[in-house]
Amino acid sequence: MKWPANRILQSSPKSFGMYEQAMKLMQEGKDVIHLEVGRPSFDTPLHIKEATKKALDDGVVHYGDFAGDPLLRQAISDKLRSFNGLDVSTDEILVTNGLTHAAYAVFMAAIDEGDEVILLEPYYPQHVNKIELAGGKVVTAPLDRENGFRIDGKAIEARINDRTRMICIVNPANPTGRVYSREELQVIADLAVKHDLLVASDEVYEQITYDGQQHTSIASLPGMWERTFSMFAYTKAFAMDGWRLGYLACKREYMPALLKITVNDVAHVNVFIQHGGRAALTGPQDCLAEMVAEDDRRRRMVCRRLNEIDGIVCPLPEGTIYAFPDVSAFGKPSQQIAEEILAETYVVTEAGTFYGPAGEGHLRICFGAEPYEVIERAMDRLRDYFSR
Numbered sequence: 001m002k003w004p005a006n007r008i009l010q011s012s013p014k015s016f017g018m019y020e021q022a023m024k025l026m027q028e029g030k031d032v033i034h035l036e037v038g039r040p041s042f043d044t045p046l047h048i049k050e051a052t053k054k055a056l057d058d059g060v061v062h063y064g065d066f067a068g069d070p071l072l073r074q075a076i077s078d079k080l081r082s083f084n085g086l087d088v089s090t091d092e093i094l095v096t097n098g099l100t101h102a103a104y105a106v107f108m109a110a111i112d113e114g115d116e117v118i119l120l121e122p123y124y125p126q127h128v129n130k131i132e133l134a135g136g137k138v139v140t141a142p143l144d145r146e147n148g149f150r151i152d153g154k155a156i157e158a159r160i161n162d163r164t165r166m167i168c169i170v171n172p173a174n175p176t177g178r179v180y181s182r183e184e185l186q187v188i189a190d191l192a193v194k195h196d197l198l199v200a201s202d203e204v205y206e207q208i209t210y211d212g213q214q215h216t217s218i219a220s221l222p223g224m225w226e227r228t229f230s231m232f233a234y235t236k237a238f239a240m241d242g243w244r245l246g247y248l249a250c251k252r253e254y255m256p257a258l259l260k261i262t263v264n265d266v267a268h269v270n271v272f273i274q275h276g277g278r279a280a281l282t283g284p285q286d287c288l289a290e291m292v293a294e295d296d297r298r299r300r301m302v303c304r305r306l307n308e309i310d311g312i313v314c315p316l317p318e319g320t321i322y323a324f325p326d327v328s329a330f331g332k333p334s335q336q337i338a339e340e341i342l343a344e345t346y347v348v349t350e351a352g353t354f355y356g357p358a359g360e361g362h363l364r365i366c367f368g369a370e371p372y373e374v375i376e377r378a379m380d381r382l383r384d385y386f387s388r
């Protein structure tokens with residue numbers, strides 16, 4: 001009996017990074033601190049939970065609209081206009097099971113066997129798996145490491161050929177913490193228009209930016225709405241990672257193909273969860289600012305503590321919940337450093353190479369998933385490790 005299908009055999013093995021090694025230590029009862037997992041530490045705001053509970057009590061339990069609750073899509077349309085500068089009607093929005101489902105639907109609907117998709121490296125690894133499952137080939141274009149991981153138009157253009165179908169960006173970027181400027185995004189927009197490419201834009205961290213940094217949706221640049229799939233989720237900013245709720249926006253003509261994937265995959269998103277999603281967009285927004293302010297406090301502490309260690313250079317990330325310190329001065333592969341840190345201090349970090357070879361010399365440290373005091377303890381342990 002043949003098992004599994006070729007599409008599984010041909011896609012890269014799914015890796016959980018340092019998580020599996022950390023699990024072993026946890027089972028041994030060690031005091032493991034998780035700085036690798038990319039999720040918020042906060043509870044979901046109360047008014048979002050209340051709206052969801054009310055929907056359940058009101059009997060919102062049956063099949064719903066495949067594209068998502070029309071009232072939720074109206075709230076999303078309003079948010080896209082006010083926050084993202086996008087004029088999107090409700091039939092150009094698909095409510096999804098988090099950003100994961102949005103990206104899966106986009107890659108499955110857009111990519112033919114052998115089509116090439118350019119990812120900026122260091123990249124978010126889960127996009128690699130999805131592109132490969134869709135039959136596509138991932139081609140990586142390094143970000144400009146010497147200049148703080150800026151977008152490098154020349155590196156991207158050198159990789160474009162007649163098989164290239166799409167450029168996929170993550171903005172704000174995981175793992176580098178960059179918030180791409182309008183000028184950098186314009187470089188990608190110009191290439192997409194010049195070579196007639198689609199763009200998938202993962203904006204899962206759009207609301208988590210610091211020091212007044214403005215998030216720009218690439219679809220808002222001239223000529224980009226026609227070719228961009230803008231993907232968002234409640235996951236990070238609203239502390240709703242387990243809820244599995246997100247959405248994507250694109251030109252009306254692309255919707256039937258995306259719906260075809262969605263209907264055969266999940267049918268539609270859980271109906272009462274969508275009521276919580278509407279409350280999140282239409283209710284009080286102070287909770288967002290409060291959570292970002294706490295992330296900011298942790299960000300400053302983590303970067304200060306890391307920069308105090310001789311040999312580490314850690315610029316303040318402009319967005320996201322990740323610091324991406326340069327540890328190349330220690331002269332060891334970043335995977336080895338991450339493994340030694342785990343074995344000696346029980347702090348879980350992620351090696352930069354988990355995000356592609358261009359991440360060598362870096363560690364990714366999540367400051368969003370644990371309380372301030374716990375992260376401080378982790379920083380003490382990192383200081384002790386690096387001073388040995």
Ligand SMILES: Cc1ncc(COP(=O)(O)O)c(C=O)c1O
Nearest residue numbers: 038098099100124174204233235
């Ligand atoms: C860049 C990026 N995209 C997508 C996701 C997954 O988002 P979701 O949980 O909404 O599927 C993550 C989660 O860490 C992420 O960092």
